Amino acid sequence: MTFKERLESRxxxxxxxxxxxxxxxxxxxYGHVERLKGRVDAINVPDLQHAIMRLGSLSVCALLKGKGxxxxxxxxxxDRNRLALQSDLLNAAAxxxxxxxxxxGDHPSIGDHFxxxxxxxxxxxxxLGAVKRLQEGYDLGGNDLQGKPQFYVGTEVNAAARGHxxxxxxxxxxxxxxLGVEFFFTNSIxxxxxxxxxxxxxxxxxxPVIVGITLLKSVGMARYMNKHVExxxxxxxxxxxxxxxxxxxxxxxxxxxxxxxxxxxxxxxxQIIPIGWENLIxxxxxxxxx
Amino acid sequence: MIKAEQKPxxxxxxxxxxxxxxxxxxxxACVTVCHAxxxxxxxxxxxxxxxxxxxxxxxxxxxxxxxxxxxEPEYAQELSELSEKVEAILSLACGxxxxxxxxxxxxxxxxxxxxxxxxxxTLSHGIWEERCQACGNCILEKTGGICxxxxxxKQLLNGPCGGSSKGKxxxxxxxxxxxxxxxxxxxxxxxxxxxxxIIPAKRWGIESRDSGLRRIIREDLKI
Numbered sequence: 001m002t003f004k005e006r007l008e009s010r011x012x013x014x015x016x017x018x019x020x021x022x023x024x025x026x027x028x029x030y031g032h033v034e035r036l037k038g039r040v041d042a043i044n045v046p047d048l049q050h051a052i053m054r055l056g057s058l059s060v061c062a063l064l065k066g067k068g069x070x071x072x073x074x075x076x077x078x079d080r081n082r083l084a085l086q087s088d089l090l091n092a093a094a095x096x097x098x099x100x101x102x103x104x105g106d107h108p109s110i111g112d113h114f115x116x117x118x119x120x121x122x123x124x125x126x127x128l129g130a131v132k133r134l135q136e137g138y139d140l141g142g143n144d145l146q147g148k149p150q151f152y153v154g155t156e157v158n159a160a161a162r163g164h165x166x167x168x169x170x171x172x173x174x175x176x177x178x179l180g181v182e183f184f185f186t187n188s189i190x191x192x193x194x195x196x197x198x199x200x201x202x203x204x205x206x207x208p209v210i211v212g213i214t215l216l217k218s219v220g221m222a223r224y225m226n227k228h229v230e231x232x233x234x235x236x237x238x239x240x241x242x243x244x245x246x247x248x249x250x251x252x253x254x255x256x257x258x259x260x261x262x263x264x265x266x267x268x269x270x271q272i273i274p275i276g277w278e279n280l281i282x283x284x285x286x287x288x289x290x
Numbered sequence: 291m292i293k294a295e296q297k298p299x300x301x302x303x304x305x306x307x308x309x310x311x312x313x314x315x316x317x318x319a320c321v322t323v324c325h326a327x328x329x330x331x332x333x334x335x336x337x338x339x340x341x342x343x344x345x346x347x348x349x350x351x352x353x354x355x356x357x358x359x360x361x362e363p364e365y366a367q368e369l370s371e372l373s374e375k376v377e378a379i380l381s382l383a384c385g386x387x388x389x390x391x392x393x394x395x396x397x398x399x400x401x402x403x404x405x406x407x408x409x410x411x412t413l414s415h416g417i418w419e420e421r422c423q424a425c426g427n428c429i430l431e432k433t434g435g436i437c438x439x440x441x442x443x444k445q446l447l448n449g450p451c452g453g454s455s456k457g458k459x460x461x462x463x464x465x466x467x468x469x470x471x472x473x474x475x476x477x478x479x480x481x482x483x484x485x486x487x488i489i490p491a492k493r494w495g496i497e498s499r500d501s502g503l504r505r506i507i508r509e510d511l512k513i
Contacts, residue, residue, distance in 0.1 A: 078444070082491070104451050107443050107461045118444065125448040126491035140491075158452050168473065168485070172449050175488050187452075230455045 003042040003070050003099055004152040007183055007208045013041040013269035014290050015072065015185075015210060016281050020045060020055035026063065032278040033069050039282050039290075042099060044185070044271060047074035051111025058088060062095040072154070073097045078105025081121040086130055086139055093134075093149030101154045101185060102127050124155060128179035135180075152182055159186035159198040159211065160231040170201050177207055185271055188214040188225075190234045192262040199266045210269035213259055215277045215284075216252045219243050253280055257287035264288070291411075292320040292384045293418045294327060294404040296335070302380065303342055305401045306350070309377040314339070314403070315369060315391070316356035317383035324418055326404045327382025329356040335382070335403065360387030366394050373398055409440075426497030426504065432489055434475035439492070441468035447489040 006013050016036055018029055033043065043064055047057040061071040073092045075085060092100060104124045108116035122130065130140050137148040155176055161169040173184065189195045189211050199209065216222045222239050225232040238255055245251030260270055272281055296302075306312055314336050322328030336352045343350035353372050357365040360383035369391065373379060378399040381388045384406040391400045408420040423440045429447070430437060439445050443461035446469065453460030454467035476482050494500040 104444065104446070107453075109443075109461050120444045120446070121494060122491045123444070123446045123448055125488050129488075129491070156452075164473065164477075168449060171485055175448065175486070179488070230453050230460065 003072070004182075006041055007268060010268065012264065012290075013208075013210065014039070014285065015042050015044050015269060015271040016040045016278070017044045017046065017271055017273045018060075018278065019049065019275075020057065020060045022052070022054040024055060026055075026060070029060065029064075030067065033064055033067060035279065035282060037069065039285055040272075041269075042070040042072050044072040044101065045074060047076050047103065047105075048079055048111075049074075049106065051078065051106040051108045051113065051116075053111070053113055058091055058095070058097075061092070061097050065096060070099070071097065072099040072101050074101045074103060075127070076103040076105025077120050077122050077124060077127055078107065079116075079119055081119055082126070082130060082140055085122060085127055086134060089131060089134055089151070090145075090149060093151070098150065099152045099154070100131070101156070102131065103156060125175060125179060128153070128155065128176060128181060132180045153180050154183040154185060155181050157184040157186055157202075157209070158231045159189055159209070160191075160194050160233055161198065162194070166198065166201060169198075173202055173205060173207075177205055181207065183208040183210060183268075186211045186267075187229075187231045188212040188273060189263065190232075190238055190259060192259065192266070194233060195263055195266055208268035210271050211263050211267045212271045212273055213256050214273040214275060215256055215280065216242060217275065217277065218248065249277070249280070252277075253284050253287065256284055260284075260288045260290075291323055291409070292386070292406060293324045293408050293410045293420075294321050294384050294406045296326050296331065296382070296404050297402065299338065299342065302335075302401075302403055303339070306339070306378065306380055307348075309350070309399075310348075311351040311353075311376045313353045313355060313369065313372050313376045313379045315354075315360060315379055315381050315383065317360040317381075317387050318356055318358040319361070321383055321387075321404060322356075323412070325416075327384075331382055332356050361390045363390070363394070366390045370394070424499070425492065425494075426499075426501075427492065429489065429492075432484060432487065433472045434479060434481065434484070436468055436471045436475055438468045438472065441465070441471070447492070449485065 018032055045057040045060045057074040061073045064071050075088060102124055108114055108118050131151055131153055133140055134149050137145050157173055158169050219239055219242050222234045226234050242248055242251055274281055314332050316327045316329055316332035332354050336354050340350055355369055355372055357368050359365045373395050379391055380401050380403050381391055382403040388400055388402050409422040410418045410420045413419050420440050425439045443459055444451050450469035457467055457470040459465040459467050476484055
């Protein structure tokens with residue numbers, strides 16, 4: 001069953017995020033994929049995430065698909081104009097990549113090429129509009145296409161939003177669904193109560209939501225995320241557990257497992273973001289019976 | 291109005307190094323308001339340049355002038371007589387003013403003394419902030435009068451990027467998130483329903499600078 005079929009039949013999906021290498025040595029990512037085969041439903045491959053120049057999502061997705069892995073191709077508005085975005089969407093379709101995750105993208109000034117000119121020719125709404133047009137058989141210029149691409153379209157949502165930001169997020173989701181979004185990935189959530197509050201507000205859309213969990217590698221990382229990654233709320237109780245633990249890696253996996261157990265009934269899937277702890281994903285999935 | 295900042299002294303000195311006699315021209319309009327190139331700045335810079343050149347044994351003669359608006363032909367022409375007495379013009383006007391002089395004095399080197407930075411407003415004395423990018427198709431009606439093109443680092447048309455924190459921009463920490471301002475403004479106007487509309491992508495290649503040189507022709511005003 002494909003990623004799309006699973007979500008459409010309301011089955012739970014497990015996604016792992018694997019970052020492309022900075023360079024062209026794919027041996028490490030191939031190793032991860034071999035270990036994850038049969039354990040995850042899809043690999044999500046970011047596109048120039050955090051504005052760090054690295055191998056692109058497109059080639060990595062095509063290569064992983066060639067190895068029999070289902071993938072989610074990422075495309076962001078930050079670094080390409082509407083010609084390049086549409087062309088890359090056609091590239092993806094021609095390479096047989098159906099699942100796409102469309103992102104606003106990160107501003108170059110936060111990355112490793114901070115003198116670069118940001119593009120943002122389209123925002124994510126504009127990009128969703130482009131995907132819609134391509135699927136109807138013509139481009140943003142109104143020109144006919146030879147062969148219509150077909151995609152399974154996802155984008156991101158901030159499930160940690162509260163107050164009026166949550167109201168805006170719900171309005172934003174409604175607009176994105178109007179433009180054809182079929183699934184949403186959330187940011188990393190460490191407070192199931194926040195997620196529950198969010199899901200209550202958006203359940204009526206009946207569009208699958210996949211919750212993110214970044215594995216916490218250290219107390220410092222947790223504190224950094226709380227301070228600098230907007231939308232991240234890691235409760236102090238979790239940070240204290242990590243601080244007290246003699247085996248921090250094991251404790252981190254236990255924390256993630258508990259969160260997954262609690263949040264699983266609320267959502268249609270999880271995305272595990274390992275950031276260097278890719279080898280631990282099978283162990284984590286063992287802990288939660290997935 | 292157009293905002294500008296004076297170039298570093300070293301850069302100005304380098305650009306005028308080959309010349310012994312120059313005209314230093316300010317402008318009585320925008321750069322006067324932002325204290326970058328008005329009559330007062332002409333006076334101060336001329337003194338500083340004379341001293342700097344005297345110190346290295348290469349005295350510099352400077353004629354001074356500040357036309358009301360250097361970017362308007364009738365005012366630029368006021369410099370004709372003075373320009374005949376010098377080897378180059380150092381202009382403290384914006385990039386438009388510099389190029390007006392270039393058009394009027396084809397054989398005269400015209401050097402910029404300021405960096406033209408943005409179209410902005412005065413927040414308080416000594417503080418100016420960008421407000422407009424002259425994108426060519428104003429959408430302020432849709433966004434409560436707050437411009438996301440000039441005030442959002444990602445120029446987003448349909449809501450925030452999600453990176454802002456406590457109402458401040460992820461990229462420029464000291465700047466307000468444009469979409470927070472838009473939300474607050476529409477909220478206070480009772481017009482939050484405006485956010486339900488999907489604003490289409492801008493036609494950068496038709497309306498904005500990206501379409502190439504822009505020109506306005508008013509047939510009713512042409513002589």
